[in-house]
Amino acid sequence: MLFEVLREGLFWAALGRPSEVMPFLRGKLLSNGFSEGSKRQLEWLLDELEEFYRRVACCGRVEEKHVRAIKSFHRDILSVIETDGA
Template sequence: MLFEILKEGLFWAALGKPSEVMPFLRGKLLGNGLGESSKRQLEWLLDELERFYERVACCGRVEERHVRAIRSFHRDIVSVIETDGA
């Protein structure tokens, strides 16, 4: 489900609304009882994701390379959450 949300954010970004999904993601992921170290890592990843969405917004369309990048973000986010045991 997380991947689908990240991918939807990608399409919002292409429509010129790059931060549309970020408040939801931040609320759900950071309010998940993570330890401080994991929370910092996740905050960094979410900041990077937001900057990525902003770059996609400048492009104005979704390309295959963007979907590959979203898969990478998904993998990294899941890794942080699983490592923390949350």
């Protein structure tokens, strides 16, 4: 589900609405009882993701490099979540 939300945010960004998905992501990810260290890492990743969505908005279209970047964000977020749960 996380990847689909990230990808949907990419398309919202290309439509000129880069922050549409961010409140949902922040709420879901930061309110799940993660450790303070994991929360800080997630906050940083979400800030970077929001900035990435802004750059996509400037392009006005989704390119393959954007999809690859979303996959990278997905891996990074999952890594933090899985490390916290270990």
